[in-house]
Structure formats: C-alpha cells, structure tokens
Amino acid sequence: MENSQWSSFRLRVNVNCKPEDAYRMWATPAGLENWFLRKATFADADGKERQTDELLQEGDTYQWLWHGYSDSVKEVGSVLKANDNDQFTFTFSMGSPVSISIYQEAGETIIQLVESDLPTDEETRLQHFVGDSKGWIFYLTNLKSVLEGGLDLRNRKEELSDVITA
Amino acid sequence: MVISPLSYLKNKVHTNYNLADHYLITETIDSTSQVNGVFGMGIITVSEGSLKAQINQSAYDITPGSFIVVNEGSLLTLKANKRSTMWLLLFKSSVAKVVAAELFHKRETDGLNYESIRNHQLVEHIHYINASLTDRLMILLKSGSSCASFQQLKSDGIVRSIIEDLSSKNLEAIQYSAKLPVKKEATRSDLYIRLSIAHDWLARSFKTALDMEAAAAVAMMSSAHFTRYFKMVYGITPYQYLLEIRMQWAQEQILNTTDSIQQIAQEICFETLSSFSYQFKKWCGLSPRQLRKSQMMN
Numbered sequence: 393m394e395n396s397q398w399s400s401f402r403l404r405v406n407v408n409c410k411p412e413d414a415y416r417m418w419a420t421p422a423g424l425e426n427w428f429l430r431k432a433t434f435a436d437a438d439g440k441e442r443q444t445d446e447l448l449q450e451g452d453t454y455q456w457l458w459h460g461y462s463d464s465v466k467e468v469g470s471v472l473k474a475n476d477n478d479q480f481t482f483t484f485s486m487g488s489p490v491s492i493s494i495y496q497e498a499g500e501t502i503i504q505l506v507e508s509d510l511p512t513d514e515e516t517r518l519q520h521f522v523g524d525s526k527g528w529i530f531y532l533t534n535l536k537s538v539l540e541g542g543l544d545l546r547n548r549k550e551e552l553s554d555v556i557t558a
Numbered sequence: 559m560v561i562s563p564l565s566y567l568k569n570k571v572h573t574n575y576n577l578a579d580h581y582l583i584t585e586t587i588d589s590t591s592q593v594n595g596v597f598g599m600g601i602i603t604v605s606e607g608s609l610k611a612q613i614n615q616s617a618y619d620i621t622p623g624s625f626i627v628v629n630e631g632s633l634l635t636l637k638a639n640k641r642s643t644m645w646l647l648l649f650k651s652s653v654a655k656v657v658a659a660e661l662f663h664k665r666e667t668d669g670l671n672y673e674s675i676r677n678h679q680l681v682e683h684i685h686y687i688n689a690s691l692t693d694r695l696m697i698l699l700k701s702g703s704s705c706a707s708f709q710q711l712k713s714d715g716i717v718r719s720i721i722e723d724l725s726s727k728n729l730e731a732i733q734y735s736a737k738l739p740v741k742k743e744a745t746r747s748d749l750y751i752r753l754s755i756a757h758d759w760l761a762r763s764f765k766t767a768l769d770m771e772a773a774a775a776v777a778m779m780s781s782a783h784f785t786r787y788f789k790m791v792y793g794i795t796p797y798q799y800l801l802e803i804r805m806q807w808a809q810e811q812i813l814n815t816t817d818s819i820q821q822i823a824q825e826i827c828f829e830t831l832s833s834f835s836y837q838f839k840k841w842c843g844l845s846p847r848q849l850r851k852s853q854m855m856n
Contacts, residue, residue: 458708458712460706461697461712462690462693464690464693464694464697464716464719465694465697465712465715465716466715466719467711467712467715468715484711485708485710485711485714486714519710520710520711523708523709523710523711524708524710524711526707527707527708527709527711530707531707553697553700553704553706554700554703554704554705554706555705555706556705556706556707557707558706558707
C-alpha cells in the first residue's frame with residue numbers, strides 16, 4: 393500500500409431506513425446515544441448545551457462518554473460541517489475529520505463514512521488507521537441493526553472489557 | 559545493576575506498551591536493581607512493595623496509594639526497598655506541550671508565560687492516588703493488548719486527561735506559590751512544595767486525631783511558620799482547612815448513608831455529639847439532624 397493510502401479510509405453500510413432517520417442518528421445527541429455513545433454532550437459556539445433532540449451545527453463542541461467505561465474515559469472534539477440533511481463532519485481520532493454522507497442506492501439508504509488526514513507514519517498507521525477502521529466497522533454494523541429495529545449490540549458493563557462491542 | 563533510561567525504554571517498549579502518546583511500563587524489580595537517568599515527564603507508582611525515588615536533590619518513598627510526578631529534564635533514581643512492582647507512565651513531550659498550550663490559552667494566566675506553564679517543577683513531589691487515577695491506569699494497562707473498539711483513541715484520551723489534571727494542578731501551584739513573600743525562586747518553590755505535601759496530607763488524614771504540630775512536621779517547619787505560610791497560600795489556616803474537609807465528608811455521609819450522626823461524628827474525631835453538631839450547624843446552616851430530615855422529606 394502506498395503511503396497516501398494510509399491517510400484515509402472509506403466504509404459504506406446499506407440500511408433499510410429513511411435517509412432523514414439516518415441523518416438524525418449522527419446529528420443529534422439522542423441519535424448518537426442510540427447506537428454509539430453512552431452520553432453525548434454538545435455545546436453551541438456560545439457554550440450553551442444542545443437539547444438531546446436538537447440538530448447539531450457547525451462549530452458545536454462535544455464531549456463523549458462510552459459504554460463499558462467510566463466517566464474518566466472521554467473524547468472531546470467539534471462539528472466541522474452539518475447541512476441538516478445528508479452531510480455531517482466532525483473531528484475524531486487525533487483531530488482527523490470523519491465525514492458522513494447519506495444517499496440512496498438500489499432502494500436502500502447508504503451511510504458512507506470517510507476518516508481522512510490520518511498521519512501516515514508507521515506507528516500511527518498501526519494504531520489509528522487499523523484501530524479506527526476496526527472500531528467503525530462494529531459501530532456501523534450496530535447502527536444498521538438499531539435502525540432496522542434489531543438489537544443494540546453494545547456492551548454496557550464496565551466490568552466486562554476487552555471486547556469489540558465497546 | 560544500574561540501567562539508563564534509554565536502554566530501559568528500548569528494552570521494555572516491546573514487551574509493554576509503546577502507544578501513541580505515552581509509554582506504560584509495569585515491572586517487578588528487586589532491591590538489586592536501580593534505574594537512573596533523565597526520563598521526561600511522567601508519573602511513577604507501585605502496586606506492591608515500595609520504591610525509594612530521588613528526583614534531583616529530593617528523596618521520596620513511593621508506596622501503594624501514592625505516586626510521584628517527574629518533571630521533564632529531572633534526574634531520577636529509582637531503587638526498590640524490597641521486591642516491588644513499579645508502574646512508570648511516561649508522556650511523550652509533544653502531547654504535554656499541546657496540553658500546556660491549550661491550558662495556557664483557556665485559563666486565567668495573566669502575568670505568566672507559556673514556558674512557566676510547561677515547567678512542572680512545583681508538582682514534582684509525592685501525591686496520593688485517587689480512585690479516578692487508579693481507574694485510568696488500570697484501563698491503560700489493559701489497553702495495550704485489548705481488542706476493544708477505538709482502543710487507541712480511548713488510551714490517548716486517558717493520557718491527555720491525566721496530563722490535563724497534572725497541568726491544572728501545576729497552574730494552581732504556580733498561582734498559589736506566587737503568594738509566598740520569598741524572592742528567590744528556588745526557595746519559594748521548595749517552601750511551596752512542602753506546604754503542598756502537608757496540605758494533601760491533611761486532606762488524606764482527616765479521620766485521624768491529629769494536631770497541627772504533626773502537619774507542620776510533614777511540611778518540615780515550625781508550627782507558627784506553617785500556619786502563617788499556609789494561610790498566605792490557601793487563604794485559610796490549616797485547622798480551618800481540616801475542619802472544612804471533615805464537614806464536607808460529614809455532609810456527604812449524612813445525605814448518602816444511614817450511619818448514625820454519632821457514628822459520623824466519631825469517625826472524624828469529634829469527642830462529643832454536641833461539639834460536632836455545633837460545628838456542623840455553624841458550617842452548613844442546618845444541624846446534622848435537620849439536614850438528614852430535610853433529605854428524607856425530599
């Protein structure tokens with residue numbers, strides 16, 4: 393693989409749902425807590441906390457807590473783009489942007505995730521390219537399951553660690 | 559056997575965890591081993607046994623439940639008093655720099671410069687481990703071989719949060735120590751560190767019957783000097799500080815447990831229920847019984 397190919401990855405999942413439902417799963421605090429996070433707290437540019445069902449906007453900042461981990465493990469970042477419809481981008485691992493695009497194909501809704509601008513040194517490749525893509529594969533699968541009315545596959549027990557479901 | 563830091567890390571990172579933002583090494587050593595050199599910024603603790611640590615000119619005993627902070631550039635010597643399992647969490651310099659820069663821009667740092675924020679000399683001493691730090695260290699230890707999702711991201715977040723805590727404490731220390739009327743920086747730092755160790759010791763020993771002589775001894779100064787300097791730095795006397803810690807703890811117990819008021823008072827060394835009730839009402843505005851009753855009604 394050439395060096396530049398380690399700087400981003402793309403994942404797609406097909407979901408039997410309305411595109412607007414898929415968008416809300418990414419762009420509202422309550423939506424994110426349905427399939428991804430234990431607690432998603434967002435604040436607008438003035439520092440005012442967003443309501444759980446409010447659509448997130450560019451410039452919002454976040455603090456995320458994970459299922460299976462105490463409050464001492466948190467992720468912070470910001471929303472880079474939100475068009476209230478089909479495009480949503482936020483900072484993630486090492487500040488790299490994650491862009492979500494939602495569109496239709498063959499009668500189904502496609503959720504496409506692109507994580508880009510990852511550093512390409514060997515250490516980062518192993519730790520972030522591999523680790524992040526592996527993590528998103530589980531969570532996108534869980535998103536599909538939740539949106540199609542199936543099980544939420546996440547581990548919620550703090551005493552259970554070292555599993556791919558959290 | 560004396561081991562230099564570089565060769566130590568080189569030998570260890572493959573068997574332990576060389577993660578993006580940090581090195582975490584856990585190893586059981588005996589009293590014949592010694593680690594000596596400049597490691598960079600980090601924290602050191604033990605899960606069993608004890609270590610004798612020398613940082614520059616100061617010596618500390620590290621036992622389970624305590625840890626030391628090592629500043630970047632400090633000369634560190636570690637020796638085991640007996641067979642001990644040590645934990646070395648070393649931060650990569652670039653991350654510590656980013657955290658310090660963020661802190662510098664976010665907080666009230668009037669009169670300070672960025673370089674002074676980066677120097678963690680004032681927190682380079684013995685500290686007591688709290689549950690949150692233990693929790694984070696345990697997660698980091700497990701994370702090296704974990705298959706959990708976004709493990710690297712979570713580890714980086716934990717390391718950042720530990721550095722943020724240290725840097726916040728450092729900033730607080732810079733601001734507190736500036737209140738001491740000592741011109742020479744080295745003397746002021748030394749004085750502040752001794753006060754800070756005694757301050758933490760009081761917070762940890764609040765369930766023990768103790769007098770201020772004992773706290774002054776921890777700070778290695780006379781009782782009169784200790785009280786005077788403590789008040790200059792923290793704005794209250796050591797006795798008031800101890801009382802504050804005890805009252806906060808008592809309030810928590812009254813609200814969250816079914817322990818009797820008598821039991822609670824005894825645990826924090828009040829000889830009579832009436833003296834405890836008097837102090838508590840003065841502090842809280844309600845007597846212990848009134849507070850519990852109001853809690854039950856709510």
